[in-house]
Amino acid sequence: MTPEELDLVCDLVHDLCGIALDNSKDYLIESRLSRLLDQVQTPTYTDLVRHARGPQGLSLQKEIINSITTQETLFFRDSNPFDAVRFKALPELIDEKSKSFNPKRLRIWSAACSTGQEPYSLAMTLIETIPDIHSWDVSITATDISNEALAKASRGWFPEHEVARGLDQTRRTRFFTPEKDGWKIKDEVRYLLNFQPFNLLKDFSHVGQFDIIFCRNVVIYFNPEDRKRAYLGLTNQLAPNGFLFVGASESLIDLGDRFQPQHHCNTVYYQPNRVLPEFVIANKVKTESGI
Ligand SMILES: C[S@@+](CC[C@H](N)C(=O)[O-])C[C@H]1O[C@@H](n2cnc3c(N)ncnc32)[C@H](O)[C@@H]1O
Structure with missing residues (x-):
């Protein structure tokens, strides 16, 4: 070349x-x-x-x-974000929603879901955490730019070596049916998900609003300007009390003070900053000037 x-x-x-x-x-x-x-x-x-x-x-x-595109992924990748969903995001969201008009409605987005391991891990986490999940209006939207990755994700069939990456025996038998040379995700998990093509650098206006967004290990491949654009698009789709999870080596630092990093279960997630930016700036000036 x-x-x-x-x-x-x-x-x-x-x-x-x-x-x-x-x-x-x-x-x-x-x-x-x-x-x-x-x-x-x-x-x-x-x-x-x-x-x-x-x-x-x-x-x-x-x-x-x-x-x-690089489709590298695995079930419960980095595990800590899934613990934070289980022990922090879901309890808080369930509590807040109990006071709202839609007490059992949860919207989750796995943006750049690759071959599906991430959104299926989210679905398993939900089923394990919410005992009456089937009476909830839950939807996990799983998107990716690669139609090949999405087709595989949507099929929900994984060869033995992929199931071995991240799933213990208990989850395998609870959530999958063994088939020749592989494992098929059970319908009780599959029906929580919908798969759609989506390019993180295109128009987000039709995407909807989400309580939890996972966008991990994709913007590392972008230049700083596109990374910022993708994060701005994502954060605009986050509910006011929503939780945004990015990859272990990624951060929203480019977006300034609009999003607060929060620490839980050895991971970082982001929430809209409820403190007015003017207040943050005033506080910074105070701290820096030693007042
Ligand atoms: C390394 S995988 C990450 C999968 C999963 N989020 C994880 O962390 O395990 C990156 C995925 O990003 C997708 N991707 C790359 N560019 C994209 C874009 N502009 N919009 C949406 N998805 C994109 C790729 O097709 C690939 O499936």
Whole structure:
């Protein structure tokens, strides 16, 4: 791949999904995209980009997204955020909702859900924590930009080695049915979820409002400007008392004082800052000037 072709591919990938690749990633790009050259019967990446940007390019764009995105995930990944949902977010939300017009309505979003392990882990956490869950109006919206990842997530079937990553025997037998060479998620879990395609860099206006949002291990691939844009979109969809969980190496620092980091169960989650920004600024000035 020539340096010019590398630039063309990096620009295309950024336009499609926000992933910021630089010139040092030529090996990764070639290893993930070279098979598409054969598929569209073209010898050059310049042609591949031209096809993808052309009027018939939609299906090739999807293939590029499926190939270039990293779908690494596992059940109960990093475990602490799921403990914070169980011991902090759900008890608080249940208490608040008991005083509201919709005492049993919960809306949860796993944004960038990959092949489904994260939203299924959230569903298992809910079932384990709320004994009468089936009388609740619960919906876990699970979205991703990759249609291939979503198709697998929606099917709810996982091979043995994936089930072995993060699930103990008790959860396996409670929430899955063994099938040939793999495990199928039970209907009592599956029916809590709905899967939809969504690009975190597009319009959020139709998405709705959520009590809990998980958006983990995706914005690390974005540049700072896109990262901020995605977080702003997400935070606008968070209910006033909602909980936003990001990846262990991610933070909302770019959004300034609007969101407060909270610590619980060895993890950090974010909530809208209920203290007026003016008050925060005044306090900072006081502290810094030693008043
Ligand atoms: C590493 S996985 C993280 C999965 C899960 N959240 C976790 O932490 O285990 C990153 C996912 O982000 C998705 N992704 C990448 N760019 C995206 C975008 N612009 N909008 C939505 N999803 C995106 C990828 O398709 C991939 O499934």
